[in-house]
Amino acid sequence: MENDTDKTNLRGIGHLISGDISNKLEFKLFSDSNVNVGDFVLVEDQYHGIPNHFVGRVTNIKLRTLGREDFLTEMSNQIEVSPMEVNPYEFRDSRSEILARIAEISLIGILNKGNIAPPKKIPNHLSPVQIPSVQQMDWISSKGDVEIGKLRAEMTGEGDIPILLDSEILVKKHLFVAAMTGSGKTVTVKTLIAGLYKTDKYGILIFDVHGEYFYPLKNNSKGLNELDNENVVIYGLGDKVDKGNQILINYRHITYGDLLYFYDWSSPQREALGIIFSDNEINNDYDHPLEYINETKPFDMKKEYGINIETGNVLKRRIKQIIDGNLDFITSDDKENLFTKIIDDLRFKRIVIIDFTRLSERSENILINILSRRVLNHNKQATQKSENPNNIFIVLEEAQRFLDPAESQNKGVMRELVREGRKFGVGLGAVTQIPRFFDERILSQFNTYIILKLTNSSDRNILEGGSPQNISDMFTEIATLYPGEAVIVGEAIPLALPVKIHNFDDLDLKKYRRESDDINVSKDMGAF
Numbered sequence: 001m002e003n004d005t006d007k008t009n010l011r012g013i014g015h016l017i018s019g020d021i022s023n024k025l026e027f028k029l030f031s032d033s034n035v036n037v038g039d040f041v042l043v044e045d046q047y048h049g050i051p052n053h054f055v056g057r058v059t060n061i062k063l064r065t066l067g068r069e070d071f072l073t074e075m076s077n078q079i080e081v082s083p084m085e086v087n088p089y090e091f092r093d094s095r096s097e098i099l100a101r102i103a104e105i106s107l108i109g110i111l112n113k114g115n116i117a118p119p120k121k122i123p124n125h126l127s128p129v130q131i132p133s134v135q136q137m138d139w140i141s142s143k144g145d146v147e148i149g150k151l152r153a154e155m156t157g158e159g160d161i162p163i164l165l166d167s168e169i170l171v172k173k174h175l176f177v178a179a180m181t182g183s184g185k186t187v188t189v190k191t192l193i194a195g196l197y198k199t200d201k202y203g204i205l206i207f208d209v210h211g212e213y214f215y216p217l218k219n220n221s222k223g224l225n226e227l228d229n230e231n232v233v234i235y236g237l238g239d240k241v242d243k244g245n246q247i248l249i250n251y252r253h254i255t256y257g258d259l260l261y262f263y264d265w266s267s268p269q270r271e272a273l274g275i276i277f278s279d280n281e282i283n284n285d286y287d288h289p290l291e292y293i294n295e296t297k298p299f300d301m302k303k304e305y306g307i308n309i310e311t312g313n314v315l316k317r318r319i320k321q322i323i324d325g326n327l328d329f330i331t332s333d334d335k336e337n338l339f340t341k342i343i344d345d346l347r348f349k350r351i352v353i354i355d356f357t358r359l360s361e362r363s364e365n366i367l368i369n370i371l372s373r374r375v376l377n378h379n380k381q382a383t384q385k386s387e388n389p390n391n392i393f394i395v396l397e398e399a400q401r402f403l404d405p406a407e408s409q410n411k412g413v414m415r416e417l418v419r420e421g422r423k424f425g426v427g428l429g430a431v432t433q434i435p436r437f438f439d440e441r442i443l444s445q446f447n448t449y450i451i452l453k454l455t456n457s458s459d460r461n462i463l464e465g466g467s468p469q470n471i472s473d474m475f476t477e478i479a480t481l482y483p484g485e486a487v488i489v490g491e492a493i494p495l496a497l498p499v500k501i502h503n504f505d506d507l508d509l510k511k512y513r514r515e516s517d518d519i520n521v522s523k524d525m526g527a528f
């Protein structure tokens, strides 16, 4: 960048007073300047023939009373009016104490022709610290196809630096979104989904446990339904949802694999179910193996399949509950196979929202597990037949419930999806307000983290453990973020970055519609 040395746009805010290349640098703020935790600063090394521009980030700010040994700070205080004209090595002062605000920065690199190189040297004492211009920060603008927000940093000059993420990395290598309630997780995911939708590359399945995605939550806010009437589909219970999209599943569409998520089965019980299901495929006396179990006496099950009477009793009791409709989403009415319908929607790269507001928590757990299992299996089978299935992105709110090995409803499908999904083009976007319920092993499988405000230190520590880049420098900042402000870390961007996420409500949704749809629309409208 030819402008590396252009000073007209810069704003001086302080002087460097101490530091350690492997750790932190400290500068003293001018009394009339200020800086925010998370801001980028430019440190201009002024004692070399060739100027060096170091880029750093403010990680902490503190008040200090400095004594005699802090002579340099004291001196810095005296010369802040006109730093360049004073020779610091000739400076003398008689006062003994100084009140100062000291900011800590971590060194990111050295600017060189618009690129950033790792810092292998350190700026000199009293190097001026400045707020960079937009142009000087341009090296950050990333390559990607989904614009999630803009660089959140104080800069001089006009314009913003858009932050783009690579959707392939984001989807296939899993995304982790963590923040306290009310910090902007759902808005972030909605903005991201608008961007993913536009790429026309993914089927998106959202497990909407709070009913926040489809309809606008409050006045002058938007739901994903406004993105596209046809390709954003909601499934749920109640009058708000079309008849054909009610989450009602005919028990005859339940498979052996599904059934494993309905109860905690002992191994003899699982084995018995397995025998009955596989045999029923051969001799078709009953429409469905569940009917056989419901209508057959345990004594006869023992005679036919050698199933223990006690096991037979348990199977009967549990299956009866399912068939009798003790679960709100099971019906005996004739219905289209809902699972097939949803998988078809995903094949057409639609956005599928499963709204759980009218369903019990038990049903929610079962459905999330079964649907994920079916999507994963569908893509697995297609991959094995080398059919190149669509990439699918699954959004899971309250993800800790399904990824925490200590939770009883976690039956492994989500952990398997995180470990193996990328091979079959299934990615997970896990959203949580309690990252400390995750283990490092599972966290390290997520390649992109979007972290919004988190004040609990164990939450931040566990993220540091799994994170692909170092974020411990950003702990103070993460604790002080405003809603919609994030730190993004991962393979999709060059370094951990502070980002202001675009508010979904402010997006011009027309720009996110797919181009193919525009063509259809203009055809329908005929000649002008």
Ligand SMILES: Nc1ncnc2c1ncn2[C@@H]1O[C@H](COP(=O)(O)OP(=O)(O)O)[C@@H](O)[C@H]1O
Pocket: 179, 180, 181, 182, 183, 184, 185, 186, 187, 188, 483, 484, 485, 500, 501, 502, 503, 504
């Ligand atoms: N990117 C953003 N820009 C501006 N405001 C935001 C943004 N994200 C969130 N907010 C504000 O914060 C509120 C809570 O956001 P939400 O996404 O529902 O939080 P969470 O899902 O973490 O509980 C929103 O209603 C909005 O007012």
Ligand SMILES: [Mg+2]
Pocket: 185, 186, 187, 212
């Ligand atoms: Mg939310």
